Amino acid sequence: MKKLFYFIIILIFGACSVTTEEGEETNYGTNEGSASSPTELTVGTAKSGTVGRSGYSYYKFTTTSGAGSYKLAISSLSISDSWYSSASVNTSIYSNSGYTSASKWNSESCLANCILYFDYINLDNNTSYYLQMYGYGAVSYSLTVSKGGSEGSKNNPVVLTLSTAHSSGTIDNLNYYGDSYYKFTTSAADNYTLTMTNSDSLDCQLYSDSGFSSWVTYSSYNDCTAGTNLSEKFTGAASSGSSSGLSASTDYYLNIKGASATVKTTTYSITVAPEG
Numbered sequence: 001m002k003k004l005f006y007f008i009i010i011l012i013f014g015a016c017s018v019t020t021e022e023g024e025e026t027n028y029g030t031n032e033g034s035a036s037s038p039t040e041l042t043v044g045t046a047k048s049g050t051v052g053r054s055g056y057s058y059y060k061f062t063t064t065s066g067a068g069s070y071k072l073a074i075s076s077l078s079i080s081d082s083w084y085s086s087a088s089v090n091t092s093i094y095s096n097s098g099y100t101s102a103s104k105w106n107s108e109s110c111l112a113n114c115i116l117y118f119d120y121i122n123l124d125n126n127t128s129y130y131l132q133m134y135g136y137g138a139v140s141y142s143l144t145v146s147k148g149g150s151e152g153s154k155n156n157p158v159v160l161t162l163s164t165a166h167s168s169g170t171i172d173n174l175n176y177y178g179d180s181y182y183k184f185t186t187s188a189a190d191n192y193t194l195t196m197t198n199s200d201s202l203d204c205q206l207y208s209d210s211g212f213s214s215w216v217t218y219s220s221y222n223d224c225t226a227g228t229n230l231s232e233k234f235t236g237a238a239s240s241g242s243s244s245g246l247s248a249s250t251d252y253y254l255n256i257k258g259a260s261a262t263v264k265t266t267t268y269s270i271t272v273a274p275e276g
Contacts, residue, residue, distance in 0.1 A: 026081050027081045028053045028081070029053050029138025030050045030138075031055040032049050032058070035099050038131075039060070040060055040061070041061040047059075048140070050140045051135035052135055052138060053082075053083065053136075053137050053138045054135065056133065057132075057133040058099070058132055060130050061128070063126060066147065067124050067155070067158075067181075068122050068123070068151040068180070069122050069148030070123050071147075071148045072116045072131070073114075074113060074115075075142045076140070077089065082136045082137030086136075087111070088110055089110050089136065089139045090108070090109045090133070090134040090136070091109075091110070091131055092131070093130070094129065096130065105118060117177075120179070122150055122152065122181065149170045149178070150170065150171045150180045151170055151171070151181075152181035152182060154181055154210070154211060155210075158181065158182050159183050159184070160184040160254075162187060162272060162274060163271065163272075165271045169267065169270045170265060170266070171202065172265060173258040173263070174264075175259055177258060180255075181254075181255055182254040182255075182256070183253050183254070184251075184254065185250065186247065186248055186249060186250050186252065187249070189245050190246065190274045190276065191245045191274070192245075192246055193272070193273055194230060194232040194272055195230075195271045196229060196269065197268050198228055198268040199266070200228065201260060202227075202230055203224055203257040204254060204256050205224075205257065206223065206252060206255075208252060209253065210251070212253050216236060226259040234272075245275075254272070
């Protein structure tokens, strides 16, 4: 009788053990933060985190390193129990705390340790931005937001002083994506020259508005021919080869653009001066 009793006890515990193991077969992971209370990331400091299987984790960072491009490094990436054949983590960046699709700029996926550039879009200075992570499995990682190579933004262009070299110019040099933004104020109505010391190919365009949307002219007089050591004369609206020059005491906006077929950070000195 005792033997039968012990046998029944063993069967009960064995059944419980099997049930527990079956319940642990799928690791659903843990989500971090929420849309209303995202986890704070400090620029330049690594932060360990997780996102659950088919779930979202929410993060926020503030651009304390100045306007320009920012990048997200994902390291120590581990993905388990993925429901998708290409196990990955997907990251979207937003400009508002509502994480609404209208403010979403770009989404990028990471299959292994990687660096995400979000199409090299320049961010404004001292502004909060929001990251949403989606897990195709139970994911753990280390996240580090850091300053990229491009400087300035459309809302916060780097101010150039006439005839004075800005010797610390940088750009994430990639064709169609890398951009650095500048602003200068003319002294008198005159032609103005751009001189740069870029060893890698770059391009440029001059604008008359702070939104960097209105070209000073569509002719070749006020945009560069892509190349090294850019040198261009800005002559204002040109007609039949003649020009009145740029207007006096007026703000102009200069966009330096990447022209390299491969990703690289290019440094340069940039000077804008009146022809006199």
